[in-house]
Amino acid sequence: MKLEINHISKVFEEGTEASRALSDISTVVAEKEFLCILGPSGCGKTTLLRIVAGLESATEGSITLDGEKITGPSPKMAMIFQDYSLYPWRTVIENIAFGLEIKDVDRDKREKIAESYLDLIGLQEFGNNYPYELSGGMRQRVAVARALAIDPSVLLMDEPFGALDAQTRNMLQIEILKIWEKTQKTVLFVTHSVDEAVFLADRIMVLTSRPGRIKDIVPIDLPRPRDRTSPDFAKIRRYVLSLIDEHLIVQ
Amino acid sequence: MGLTLKGIFKPFPFIKIALPVIIIVLWAVLSALINNPFILPSISSVLDVLTKPFSDIQGSGSLSGNALISLGRVILGFSVACVLAIPLGIAMGRSEKVYDFFDSAVQMFRPIPPLAWVPLALVWFRIGLTAMVFIIAIGAFFPILLNTLDGVKSVKRTWIEAAVTLGAGERQILSKVILPGALPTIWTGLRVGFGIAWMCVVAAEMMPGTNSGIGYLIINSWYWSQVNVIIAGIIVIGIIGLGVDSIFKFIERKKFMWRELDR
Numbered sequence: 001m002k003l004e005i006n007h008i009s010k011v012f013e014e015g016t017e018a019s020r021a022l023s024d025i026s027t028v029v030a031e032k033e034f035l036c037i038l039g040p041s042g043c044g045k046t047t048l049l050r051i052v053a054g055l056e057s058a059t060e061g062s063i064t065l066d067g068e069k070i071t072g073p074s075p076k077m078a079m080i081f082q083d084y085s086l087y088p089w090r091t092v093i094e095n096i097a098f099g100l101e102i103k104d105v106d107r108d109k110r111e112k113i114a115e116s117y118l119d120l121i122g123l124q125e126f127g128n129n130y131p132y133e134l135s136g137g138m139r140q141r142v143a144v145a146r147a148l149a150i151d152p153s154v155l156l157m158d159e160p161f162g163a164l165d166a167q168t169r170n171m172l173q174i175e176i177l178k179i180w181e182k183t184q185k186t187v188l189f190v191t192h193s194v195d196e197a198v199f200l201a202d203r204i205m206v207l208t209s210r211p212g213r214i215k216d217i218v219p220i221d222l223p224r225p226r227d228r229t230s231p232d233f234a235k236i237r238r239y240v241l242s243l244i245d246e247h248l249i250v251q
Numbered sequence: 252m253g254l255t256l257k258g259i260f261k262p263f264p265f266i267k268i269a270l271p272v273i274i275i276v277l278w279a280v281l282s283a284l285i286n287n288p289f290i291l292p293s294i295s296s297v298l299d300v301l302t303k304p305f306s307d308i309q310g311s312g313s314l315s316g317n318a319l320i321s322l323g324r325v326i327l328g329f330s331v332a333c334v335l336a337i338p339l340g341i342a343m344g345r346s347e348k349v350y351d352f353f354d355s356a357v358q359m360f361r362p363i364p365p366l367a368w369v370p371l372a373l374v375w376f377r378i379g380l381t382a383m384v385f386i387i388a389i390g391a392f393f394p395i396l397l398n399t400l401d402g403v404k405s406v407k408r409t410w411i412e413a414a415v416t417l418g419a420g421e422r423q424i425l426s427k428v429i430l431p432g433a434l435p436t437i438w439t440g441l442r443v444g445f446g447i448a449w450m451c452v453v454a455a456e457m458m459p460g461t462n463s464g465i466g467y468l469i470i471n472s473w474y475w476s477q478v479n480v481i482i483a484g485i486i487v488i489g490i491i492g493l494g495v496d497s498i499f500k501f502i503e504r505k506k507f508m509w510r511e512l513d514r
């Protein structure tokens with residue numbers, strides 16, 4: 001697996017006005033890498049993820065996955081949305097099996113696969129519940145399982161924990177790392193939380209505010225599990241924060 | 252929503268039956284005072300008709316027989332409306348171009364009351380089943396169409412995008428996301444549409460030359476000054492309308508609970 005982001009720019013044209021959302025974004029994402037895309041709101045980080053997912057097209061530049069140019073959604077990538085986007089008329093297990101149903105996997109097989117991912121996210125008892133019977137954190141775990149069930153090599157996560165309370169958020173961060181280690185996926189994770197990015201990422205791509213440009217790409221080689229209260233963690237967090245908020249440097 | 256003691260021993264809601272009781276008492280008093288069955292018949296004479304739903308009324312057929320005929324016509328016209336309105340609503344909701352093409356015509360025809368079409372229906376189809384089905388279908392068409400359109404448009408964008416990233420094509424998006432996602436709203440359209448269709452059949456059956464159906468029974472009883480049959484017919488219309496509506500509501504509560512809960 002090799003994911004290349006080559007000189008991506010995006011211009012939105014609304015009527016006669018054009019606004020630049022992204023400017024010349026490039027990086028190569030390594031196999032099994034956890035890359036966080038961090039930036040202030042409106043910097044185009046979600047747009048970048050959507051371009052990688054094939055849901056939107058770039059004005060300039062290209063995305064290639066294993067040498068193939070991405071022109072639309074690819075079965076090698078699955079996306080997880082901030083609003084979970086589960087189907088409320090389907091039970092948890094039916095939601096997880098959705099992608100397999102789309103692929104015409106026969107019933108027995110897809111039930112078996114879905115069950116195994118239900119186990120992975122630790123919601124064995126909730127297979128026959130409906131999403132509205134679950135908490136936000138549980139729903140997002142189901143969305144992760146749904147994405148994993150089609151066995152993609154890349155997981156694209158768009159501020160997946162943005163709507164959750166701090167405690168649930170921290171818990172899910174630990175959990176997503178466990179799942180990442182177990183399943184050996186490559187992850188692109190969009191967030192506006194510096195803390196979250198430093199806790200999760202192998203590298204953090206820090207974007208400037210609109211139009212989003214790469215401010216810096218910060219490698220983080222702290223061992224996992226990371227300790228939020230350690231001096232090293234604080235040092236990196238302070239540096240990343242300074243990239244986002246210029247005023248901090250002056251202080 | 253758990254059962255509480257208060258829930259079990261809730262006092263009987265007398266207020267809900269207060270008005271019907273008042274109406275019945277008032278009816279009994281007034282009919283006794285007026286003492287003229289050609290203006291306001293007694294309750295017992297109406298009950299007399301209602302309790303013999305299978306006996307022939309002045310050669311016009313029985314109460315139940317005519318009600319069934321009306322129900323059959325409604326189902327026919329309602330089905331025609333469904334077959335036309337649901338696919339059109341989905342197409343209009345999915346495609347900007349289809350929407351723009353149909354929208355102005357829909358807006359223009361929508362405010363026309365179904366009964367305004369009666370004379371045209373008579374000219375085009377003459378008296379008979381086709382004319383009635385036409386009127387009923389027009390009545391049911393617009394609520395079904397507009398609700399289907401509304402339902403399709405209310406399908407969350409990320410529901411569709413999630414399906415797209417999981418590899419769904421247009422047909423699968425339609426059958427596995429759009430249709431189930433819009434179904435609760437479409438169902439509301441069906442419920443409203445059926446209600447209007449039921450009103451239309453009664454009116455359509457009052458068209459000159461009709462010789463069956465509950466609407467015919469009522470209008471014919473007017474010729475024969477059988478006011479008790481008129482009232483019995485009206486009550487039957489109300490009961491059937493209420494019954495069908497309750498069935499729709501029951502299914503709505505059972506199947507589409509997620510619409511209220513998924514917030």
